[in-house]
Amino acid sequence: MINGVNRFVPDGMPAFVSSDAFKNKKRKLIAKKQKQSKTVFLNTIDSTFDLFDIHDGQCLSFHHHLRNGDEVIQKVCEVIANRNIKDLHFAPSSIFPSYTNMVDLIMNQNITRIHTNYLNGKVSKVISEGYLKNPLIMNTHGGRARSIESGELKIDVAFLACPVVDKNGNGTGSFGPTACGTLGYAISDLKYATKVVLVTDTIVDNLDEFQFDGAYVDAVVVVDSIGNSEGIVSGTTRLTRDPIGLKIAKDCANAINALGLIHEKFSMQTGAGKISLAVVKYIRDIMLETKITGDFGSGGITSSYVEMLNEGLFKELYDVQCFDLEAVKSYHDNLNHRAMSASEYGNPYENNPICDNLTFVILGATEVDLDFNVNVTTDSLGNIIGGSGGHADIAHGAEVTIIISPLFKSRIPIIKEKVTTVTTPGSDVDLLVTERGIAVNPNRIDLKERLKNSGLPIFEIRELYDIAHQITGVPRKIELSDEIIGYVEYRDGTIIDCLYKVKS
Amino acid sequence: MFRSLLFVPGNNPSMLQNADIFAADAIIFDLEDSVDITEKDNARQLVKHYLDDAVNHPSFIVVRVNPVDTEWFASDIELIQTNKVDFILLPKADVDSLNVLEEKLNDLENKYQLNPIKVLALTETTKSIIEVYKIAKHCRVEGILLGAEDLASELEIDRTNQGSEISFARSRVIFASTACQIIPIDTPNTNIEDEQNLLEDCLIAKSMGMKAKTAIHPSQLEIINKIFSPSQKEINWAKGVLKEQEKNIGKGAFSYQGKMIDKPLITKANNILKKASQYNIKR
Incomplete structure (x- = not known):
């Protein structure tokens, strides 16, 4: 069948209808776990496999707060390889290039199913080439929380890296040798997995403040190291000097200002890329000049937001993951730097999630099409290179969703007739800001009207598409295979697009 | 230019x-x-x-x-x-x-x-x-x-x-x-x-x-x-000078904001507004 963004979905799969369709259904909640016994402290990950009888076909979950510095998933993979457990279902919130041990497990069919929100590196390569036995499911951060709490994604054992754990099994990421800050993506795993194992390298007697409640924790494994804290740094902490990036950032900030979105009580979220960082800097300049203070900043938090919190430009930060070590320190030191869970962040069924309170969000794109659909999942050849993360969640929730991108990257235009893969539906995207102009979604007549006299270069998206082709020529159409290797799941659990095996 | x-x-x-x-x-x-x-x-x-x-x-x-x-x-x-x-x-x-x-x-x-x-x-x-x-x-x-x-x-x-x-x-x-x-x-x-x-x-x-x-x-x-664009202050001054000039047609010199205005300053005012127009400065 054809879904609500004109994409093929196989019969029997729940097809995406619209980004508002979730409102027609009720929240489904399974019972939170009820721990039967005291928390057990162990010295090896291997021993948890005996204790909880981890066997063929089970679902194991992980979080990605240590990102490229994570060693827990690597260590669990080693145990699986040694025991040759088969047909496992892995549900890490994201998969990073350092998670290399997963590759052999996929090839040997120890892992045959995967749910995740984002992946790149060697794992994404072997999946793109069709080596995962069952279709990959790529959902959003909010969608993952929804699928866990509803029982759609049933986790047998959650292995949760935790920088510091106390003797009651409570855990925090706010300090310790591998401090990573908030642990928001793991809260659903903690509350709903059948068994929860915290893996730590630091034990203390008692924690006064903790994000992981020991009441949900079945076992704590103490290892030498859970990872490298420096590996958590995501994106960049330096402002771009790239003139194109700066031009996009400046025009984006000016558009936001012209739209009147910088006002008392406004809130915002951006990514951690170089251009996003420059937008934040320009917005900060506008706030300082106009003496306007906002309500909150949210998301993956970077040092730029920490600086604005410390300057009093925001009252609070809501943080699901710390993107750099300054953010980790701020989360530890500043009470107004608050943790949120993935569910509180973007679960469509959460009561008033943070994403619904955002005035504007600034997001990236690999491709955008003439209907404003955005792809951040695959490249133009169909290789998996990322995923939604919170993209679709906040694009839907925010009052204004802005995509920033150069009009072409390495001579390849980013505006397509149809994106290779739909990650975020065009109905939730309002503005595209490029170095050569800004396109406003025709559904947002109000925004177009407000930008009319701004002096900014406003175009129809097709005009930008034509400008790009005038410069680069029209790229050859890429033929994908018709073999489905995965599904992109919208936040409500419906299929917004399929992932196809790349042609060798 | x-x-x-x-x-x-x-x-x-x-x-x-x-x-x-x-x-x-x-x-x-x-x-x-x-x-x-x-x-x-x-x-x-x-x-x-x-x-x-x-x-x-x-x-x-x-x-x-x-x-x-x-x-x-x-x-x-x-x-x-x-x-x-x-x-x-x-x-x-x-x-x-x-x-x-x-x-x-x-x-x-x-x-x-x-x-x-x-x-x-x-x-x-x-x-x-x-x-x-x-x-x-x-x-x-x-x-x-x-x-x-x-x-x-x-x-x-x-x-x-x-x-x-x-x-x-x-x-x-x-x-x-x-x-x-x-x-x-x-x-x-x-x-x-x-x-x-x-x-x-x-x-x-x-x-x-x-x-x-x-x-x-x-x-x-x-x-x-x-x-290097005319400032708001300069544009306001230039507009004021030319407005005052209209009221003083036939006079070689006149007063504006307490200062004497004659041909060189009228030329300057015209140049400021010309530049503002050239660079599309709308104020």
Whole structure:
């Protein structure tokens, strides 16, 4: 069948209808776990496999707060390889290039199913080439929380890296040798997995403040190291000097200002890329000049937001993951730097999630099409290179969703007739800001009207598409295979697009 | 004519491709100092392809060739086979080198049936500063750019943030240009990370009489354009003067805001509003 963004979905799969369709259904909640016994402290990950009888076909979950510095998933993979457990279902919130041990497990069919929100590196390569036995499911951060709490994604054992754990099994990421800050993506795993194992390298007697409640924790494994804290740094902490990036950032900030979105009580979220960082800097300049203070900043938090919190430009930060070590320190030191869970962040069924309170969000794109659909999942050849993360969640929730991108990257235009893969539906995207102009979604007549006299270069998206082709020529159409290797799941659990095996 | 001119290295394809999107009134495609000697041919080829093929162009295109006494000049000047180049920026300009360039341009204009090519003279030697009025009077020259870095090097002095060491040279360029009704253009500010210094540098240059400034990074353009555009205060004053003039038709002089206004100030007011209109400054 054809879904609500004109994409093929196989019969029997729940097809995406619209980004508002979730409102027609009720929240489904399974019972939170009820721990039967005291928390057990162990010295090896291997021993948890005996204790909880981890066997063929089970679902194991992980979080990605240590990102490229994570060693827990690597260590669990080693145990699986040694025991040759088969047909496992892995549900890490994201998969990073350092998670290399997963590759052999996929090839040997120890892992045959995967749910995740984002992946790149060697794992994404072997999946793109069709080596995962069952279709990959790529959902959003909010969608993952929804699928866990509803029982759609049933986790047998959650292995949760935790920088510091106390003797009651409570855990925090706010300090310790591998401090990573908030642990928001793991809260659903903690509350709903059948068994929860915290893996730590630091034990203390008692924690006064903790994000992981020991009441949900079945076992704590103490290892030498859970990872490298420096590996958590995501994106960049330096402002771009790239003139194109700066031009996009400046025009984006000016558009936001012209739209009147910088006002008392406004809130915002951006990514951690170089251009996003420059937008934040320009917005900060506008706030300082106009003496306007906002309500909150949210998301993956970077040092730029920490600086604005410390300057009093925001009252609070809501943080699901710390993107750099300054953010980790701020989360530890500043009470107004608050943790949120993935569910509180973007679960469509959460009561008033943070994403619904955002005035504007600034997001990236690999491709955008003439209907404003955005792809951040695959490249133009169909290789998996990322995923939604919170993209679709906040694009839907925010009052204004802005995509920033150069009009072409390495001579390849980013505006397509149809994106290779739909990650975020065009109905939730309002503005595209490029170095050569800004396109406003025709559904947002109000925004177009407000930008009319701004002096900014406003175009129809097709005009930008034509400008790009005038410069680069029209790229050859890429033929994908018709073999489905995965599904992109919208936040409500419906299929917004399929992932196809790349042609060798 | 222009407030800001942005240097773009001729061997940087990405910058060439995007030359038209920056807020510069003119783009200087550089074949000289920002291009290593191993890259000279490459830069010339890229600029040639840009001139032949680019769909969108900046308002004014300037090409900085290598000095006339270098091995690259003859090949550089052969780029001028098109009317797309508005100006040649001649480095190490003096009267002799301008005459060499003049001869070459005459030949090219005849050979390719081109419109007259204008010249911006880059005065960056003590000799050129001394003979700057002769340079300004040259028939081809439409503007003089002060090159303070080479000048400071020749003088064996350090450049400072305040720029007092180039006051004399600035004044010479400004006086000669103004006397010959051509545009004096200020030296670029090389502290690309220091916006405050750029702002102060622009204000000093403008207060002395410079009418435009060169930039070496696009991030400098906003400040340059702002400073070298008429300010709100200037526009309000100019509008007030002309309004008052309408009330005093037939009088050689009249009073506005407690000061005497006569012909030179009316001319100044008209020039301010003309400039505001040219740069599309709506206030």
